[in-house]
Every structure is written in structure tokens, then in C-alpha cells.
Amino acid sequence: MAHKNPWPDEGNTGHIWDEDLRELDNPPPLWWMLSFYAGFVSIIFYTLYYPSIPLADGHTKGLSGWTQVSEYHESVKELNNWRERKFAWQEEQMSALSVEEILKDDELRTYAVKTSKMLFGDYCAACHGASGQGNPNFPVLVDDDWLWGGKVSQIVTSITTGRIGYMPARGLMGNLTDSEISEVAGYVLALSKGKGEEPAVAAGKAVFAKGMCIACHGPKGKPFAPAGAANLTDKIWRFSADKDDIIRTITYGVNVKKNGVLIAHTRSGVMPSFKERLPNAEVNIKRLAVYVHELGGGL
Ligand code: HEC
Ligand code: HEC
Incomplete structure (x- = not known):
């Protein structure tokens, strides 16, 4: 300077x-x-x-009472009102018609499927996978292998009341020995490959009869009617195709309880009831049943 x-x-x-x-x-x-x-x-x-x-x-709240959250809620409300007006007819039909009628109507069926994706994500995907592909210990919904039936009315029942599979430990009378269980597991594996009649598994086949597996799984490993028992004649596994896993299922059963508590190693398979869980359950159960039916395997 x-x-x-x-x-x-x-x-x-x-x-x-x-x-x-x-x-x-x-x-x-x-x-x-x-x-x-x-x-x-x-x-x-x-x-x-x-x-x-x-x-x-x-x-400080300010004189306007404005918040970003309330502005967000306002716009959601506006959007919902708009949707309600735009799809009022479809929603009315969904409520008025039976699930079979909705399934037969091309437009309503498509509408039900489209509006189910969010619901399925929120309420079902955690167990059944984002697109119904299943998860370990939770059944696949995209195939035509049904435990409880793939008719849309049966799917409605599965969702409404829930489902609990039950298989006793060590056969219906609970009297199979470890070596018998190993034999019958070999037979079950052969069944899934279409080799149930081969002499190598004849002993296992006899155990299948002795353990009264037939009562639920049918004489040839395919249940007479869907009542929760798995079809043993296909390559779709409810639990796993691993022989040790099959032995575990037969030894400890599914949802087997003693004094009201699940026994150790038993498989658990509980589909919760959604009658009280879903908002607007009456319509949303129909919607989801159509969606699950259309995922691929509806009968
Ligand atoms: C807490 C986990 C869980 C949730 C959440 C759940 N499920 Fe399930 N679901 C299961 C299990 C486990 C089974 C198999 C029950 C059995 O082993 O018998 C099942 C079975 C089913 C079946 C019968 C499948 C058959 O093969 O017959 C349908 C249909 C089904 N679920 C649909 C749904 C829908 C739709 C939702 C959402 C609203 C849903 N589930 C939510 C666990 C769940
Ligand atoms: C009271 C009926 C009942 C009897 C008796 C019964 N099961 Fe089952 N079994 C079921 C049910 C129900 C399931 C499916 C459980 C589920 O998904 O929740 C099942 C599942 C299985 C599975 C699993 C299949 C898979 O896809 O992962 C095998 C293996 C099996 N059973 C074998 C047997 C054998 C062998 C016997 C006879 C020793 C037998 N079951 C007796 C009801 C029964």
C-alpha cells in the first residue's frame, strides 16, 4: 500500500x-x-x-400451518381422489362381482392384476418373493403345483383363512425307524424322477405303505385332492430335493407340536390369514386371488 x-x-x-x-x-x-x-x-x-x-x-409452527409433509399428504389425497373417480366403475364391479366373474372378464382381470402388484409387494412378497417365485420354505406361486388348490375360489380361501400344513413325524402312526425313513426317502426321490416302480426302491415303496403316507400323498405320491400335502411325483419341491432334507421332513414332520409348542426340527409352514390384515379385505382378497391365479399356474 x-x-x-x-x-x-x-x-x-x-x-x-x-x-x-x-x-x-x-x-x-x-x-x-x-x-x-x-x-x-x-x-x-x-x-x-x-x-x-x-x-x-x-x-415454531409459523402462521400458515404449512409443512412439507402436509403438502405431500395433500397431493397424495388429490391423486387418490383422481384415481377413485377414474376407476370408480372398475372398483364397483370388483366389489359387486364374484371372483370367478372377475376372472372371466378381460378388462376386470387385467385391472385386478395391475392393481395387485403394490399390494402383493406390501403383504406377500416377504414370504413368497417379489414376483411369487417363492423363497426357501415358502411355496412358489407361479407354477401349477398347488398344495391347497389352484382354482381361484381355493386361492381365495388360502388368502382369507390362511393355511397350515400338517404332516406327522415318522409316518401316520409315528412308528418308522431311521433305516425305514432313509429307505422311504430314497423312494420319494425316485418318485420325483418317475422311477418309483424300479426294484431298487421296492423296500422304500413298502415303507410308504406301512407309514400310511398314502393317506395324504396318495398311493402313487400324488394327492387325490389338494388338502395341503405336497405332490411327490414332480420335480417341484416344497422344501428341498436334498435327501437329508427329505429325511428331516419325514422324521420330524411339518408343524408337529407337543404340548402346544413346535417340536425341534419340525418344518414350519404357516400361511397367515389375511381377512383382518388387508385393508378393504373383501375387494383386495379377490384382487390378489386373481393376481395369484394369473401368475402362471391357476386352474
Ligand atoms: C409369513 C409368510 C407368508 C406371507 C406374508 C404370505 N404367505 Fe402365502 N403362504 C405361506 C406359507 C408358508 C404357505 C404354505 C402353507 C403350507 O405349507 O401349507 C403359503 C401358501 C399360500 C398359498 C397356497 C399355495 C398352494 O400351493 O396352494 C397361496 C395362494 C398364498 N400363500 C398366497 C399368499 C398371498 C396372496 C399373500 C399376500 C396377501 C401371502 N400368501 C402372504 C407364507 C406366507
Ligand atoms: C397327515 C398327512 C400326511 C402324511 C400321513 C404324510 N405326509 Fe408328507 N406331507 C404332508 C403335507 C401336508 C406336506 C406339505 C407340508 C407343507 O407344505 O406345509 C407334506 C410334505 C412332504 C414332503 C416334502 C415334499 C417337498 O416337496 O418338499 C415329503 C418328502 C413327504 N411329505 C413325505 C412323506 C412320507 C414319506 C410320508 C410317510 C412316511 C408322509 N409324507 C406322510 C402330509 C402328510
């Missing part, structure tokens, strides 16, 4: 850099000052009008 100001009459502040770079003392332009004050005013306005100052137990 120079010691002597070579431009004393210029109105500079006397601050000079690099020989000739001077700081002048002019007032700011009027437009600039006005916006500066307008800024102050709007700060006060905003502070009073909107939620702004954090407090120990929350924040």
Missing part, C-alpha cells in the same frame, strides 16, 4: 493496491439497497409465516 494518496480528491478510501488499484467510497446504487432491505423484510415474513426456528422440543 502506498503511503501517500496520489488521488486525494477522488473520493477513494485511501486503500490502494498494486500502485493504482483504489477502493472508492461511492454509495451503493438505489436498486441494490432496495433489494437489500426487501431481503430483510422477507426474512421476517418467512420466519413468521413458515415453520422456521428450532426449539428444544420441536420448532
Whole structure:
């Protein structure tokens, strides 16, 4: 900085850099000052009008009562109202018609499937997988292998009341030995490959009769009617195709309880009842049943 100001009459502040770079003392332009004050005013306005100052137990609410969350709820409400108006006819039909009638109507069927995806994601996907492909210990819904039946009315019952599979431990009388169980497991594996009649598994086949597996799984491993028992003649496994896993299922059964408590190693298979769980259950159960039916395997 120079010691002597070579431009004393210029109105500079006397601050000079690099020989000739001077700081002048002019007032700011009027437009600039006005916006500066307008800024102050709007700060006060905003502070009073909107939620702004954090407090120990929350924040000032503001005169407007506005919050981002309430604005979000408003727009969701608007969207829902719009949807309700646009799809009022379809929703009325969904409520008025039976699930079989909905299934037969191309437009309503498509509508039910489209409007089920979110519901399925929220209420079913955790167990059955995002698109019904199943998870370990939770059945696949996209095939035509049904424990409880693939007619749409049976699917409605599965969802409405829930389902609990039951298979006793060690055969119907509970009297099979470990070696018999190993033999019958070999027979079950052969059944799934279409080799149930081969001499190598004849002993296992005899155990299948002795253990009265037939009562639930049918004489040839295929249940007479869907009542929860797995079809043993296909390659679709409710639990697993691993021989040790099959032995476990036969040894400890499915949902076997002693004094009201599941015994160790028994398989658990409980489909919860959704009658009370789903919002607007009457319509949404029909909707989801059509969706599951259309996933691929409905009968
Ligand atoms: C807590 C886990 C769970 C949830 C959530 C769940 N399920 Fe299930 N679901 C099961 C189990 C386990 C079974 C098999 C029951 C058995 O072993 O007998 C099953 C069986 C079924 C069946 C019968 C399948 C057959 O082969 O006959 C249908 C249909 C079904 N679920 C649909 C649904 C729908 C639709 C939802 C959503 C509203 C849903 N499930 C939610 C666990 C669940
Ligand atoms: C009271 C009826 C009942 C009897 C008796 C019964 N089961 Fe089962 N079994 C079931 C049910 C129900 C399931 C399916 C459980 C589920 O999915 O929740 C099942 C499942 C199985 C599975 C699993 C299949 C898979 O796909 O993973 C095997 C293996 C099996 N049973 C073999 C046998 C054998 C062998 C016997 C005779 C020793 C037998 N069961 C006796 C009802 C029975």
C-alpha cells in the first residue's frame, strides 16, 4: 500500500493496491439497497409465516400451518381422489362381482392384476418373493403345483383363512425307524424322477405303505385332492430335493407340536390369514386371488 494518496480528491478510501488499484467510497446504487432491505423484510415474513426456528422440543409452527409433509399428504389425497373417480366403475364391479366373474372378464382381470402388484409387494412378497417365485420354505406361486388348490375360489380361501400344513413325524402312526425313513426317502426321490416302480426302491415303496403316507400323498405320491400335502411325483419341491432334507421332513414332520409348542426340527409352514390384515379385505382378497391365479399356474 502506498503511503501517500496520489488521488486525494477522488473520493477513494485511501486503500490502494498494486500502485493504482483504489477502493472508492461511492454509495451503493438505489436498486441494490432496495433489494437489500426487501431481503430483510422477507426474512421476517418467512420466519413468521413458515415453520422456521428450532426449539428444544420441536420448532415454531409459523402462521400458515404449512409443512412439507402436509403438502405431500395433500397431493397424495388429490391423486387418490383422481384415481377413485377414474376407476370408480372398475372398483364397483370388483366389489359387486364374484371372483370367478372377475376372472372371466378381460378388462376386470387385467385391472385386478395391475392393481395387485403394490399390494402383493406390501403383504406377500416377504414370504413368497417379489414376483411369487417363492423363497426357501415358502411355496412358489407361479407354477401349477398347488398344495391347497389352484382354482381361484381355493386361492381365495388360502388368502382369507390362511393355511397350515400338517404332516406327522415318522409316518401316520409315528412308528418308522431311521433305516425305514432313509429307505422311504430314497423312494420319494425316485418318485420325483418317475422311477418309483424300479426294484431298487421296492423296500422304500413298502415303507410308504406301512407309514400310511398314502393317506395324504396318495398311493402313487400324488394327492387325490389338494388338502395341503405336497405332490411327490414332480420335480417341484416344497422344501428341498436334498435327501437329508427329505429325511428331516419325514422324521420330524411339518408343524408337529407337543404340548402346544413346535417340536425341534419340525418344518414350519404357516400361511397367515389375511381377512383382518388387508385393508378393504373383501375387494383386495379377490384382487390378489386373481393376481395369484394369473401368475402362471391357476386352474
Ligand atoms: C409369513 C409368510 C407368508 C406371507 C406374508 C404370505 N404367505 Fe402365502 N403362504 C405361506 C406359507 C408358508 C404357505 C404354505 C402353507 C403350507 O405349507 O401349507 C403359503 C401358501 C399360500 C398359498 C397356497 C399355495 C398352494 O400351493 O396352494 C397361496 C395362494 C398364498 N400363500 C398366497 C399368499 C398371498 C396372496 C399373500 C399376500 C396377501 C401371502 N400368501 C402372504 C407364507 C406366507
Ligand atoms: C397327515 C398327512 C400326511 C402324511 C400321513 C404324510 N405326509 Fe408328507 N406331507 C404332508 C403335507 C401336508 C406336506 C406339505 C407340508 C407343507 O407344505 O406345509 C407334506 C410334505 C412332504 C414332503 C416334502 C415334499 C417337498 O416337496 O418338499 C415329503 C418328502 C413327504 N411329505 C413325505 C412323506 C412320507 C414319506 C410320508 C410317510 C412316511 C408322509 N409324507 C406322510 C402330509 C402328510
